[in-house]
Amino acid sequence: MLVKFCGATTAAEIGDMAEAGADLVGLWYRVPGGPAELSSGQLAELAAAARERGVAPVLVTFAAEPAPLLAAVAAASVPWVQLHGYQPPSVVRALRRDGPPGLKIAKVLHLKDGACAERGLTAAYERAGADCFLYDAVAPDGRIGSTARTLDDAAVTALADRTGLPFLLAGGLHAGNREAFAGAVAHPRFLGIDADSAARGAGGLLDAGRAAAVTRAWRPR
Numbered sequence: 001m002l003v004k005f006c007g008a009t010t011a012a013e014i015g016d017m018a019e020a021g022a023d024l025v026g027l028w029y030r031v032p033g034g035p036a037e038l039s040s041g042q043l044a045e046l047a048a049a050a051r052e053r054g055v056a057p058v059l060v061t062f063a064a065e066p067a068p069l070l071a072a073v074a075a076a077s078v079p080w081v082q083l084h085g086y087q088p089p090s091v092v093r094a095l096r097r098d099g100p101p102g103l104k105i106a107k108v109l110h111l112k113d114g115a116c117a118e119r120g121l122t123a124a125y126e127r128a129g130a131d132c133f134l135y136d137a138v139a140p141d142g143r144i145g146s147t148a149r150t151l152d153d154a155a156v157t158a159l160a161d162r163t164g165l166p167f168l169l170a171g172g173l174h175a176g177n178r179e180a181f182a183g184a185v186a187h188p189r190f191l192g193i194d195a196d197s198a199a200r201g202a203g204g205l206l207d208a209g210r211a212a213a214v215t216r217a218w219r220p221r
């Protein structure tokens with residue numbers, strides 16, 4: 001299974017995530033107002049640092065214009081893109097058509113009170129060329145991304161049953177709640193986990209010890 005931690009802003013955090021056993025590290029690009037937002041130069045620098053440490057960099061974005069995303073993917077040689085907003089299937093199609101061969105595209109599906117906001121679009125995302133979905137929570141006020149709110153295991157497995165792609169599970173995952181997701185973890189399309197809040201230390205940066213505790217708790221032994 002894959003383990004992703006999201007929102008690195010320094011090479012030191014990336015080194016810490018590598019030590020914590022991460023496969024993927026999220027780098028924010030075009031997340032307006034986000035505390036971990038990076039310039040295109042920083043994105044390229046941190047993507048290189050991640051590759052050096054054997055961790056695959058993931059461009060995490062709210063952007064819905066393919067051209068700047070494709071330019072950033074090419075400039076930073078990023079192998080993964082995570083479309084974390086409510087981007088339509090046409091954005092996935094454009095990235096698949098015009099992106100580098102082998103680019104991995106993760107489309108986030110947002111769940112609120114057990115209902116998926118993109119429920120009517122999942123087949124279109126699949127046809128457009130997404131590689132996987134990432135299931136994440138929506139806060140009561142509509143906020144998305146790093147909400148630290150957990151999903152309901154039954155809602156997750158029901159959504160996974162209705163879709164045809166592997167999925168990363170997110171939403172308030174921490175070292176102590178793997179058992180609450182027994183259905184998701186056992187699902188044949190379970191691909192791995194994505195966490196942000198639980199991996200952060202007191203100063204707000206990603207923390208090696210906290211991230212390692214998440215990895216240890218979730219990775220099968």
Ligand SMILES: O=C(O)c1ccccc1NCC(=O)[C@H](O)[C@H](O)COP(=O)(O)O
Pocket residue numbers: 005006007026031034060061084136144145146147148149170171172173194195196197198
């Ligand atoms: O992490 C954020 O603050 C964020 C902001 C805007 C877009 C995406 C963002 N994070 C994306 C992630 O992949 C997080 O890991 C995911 O939302 C889970 O976060 P958490 O519930 O805090 O573990």
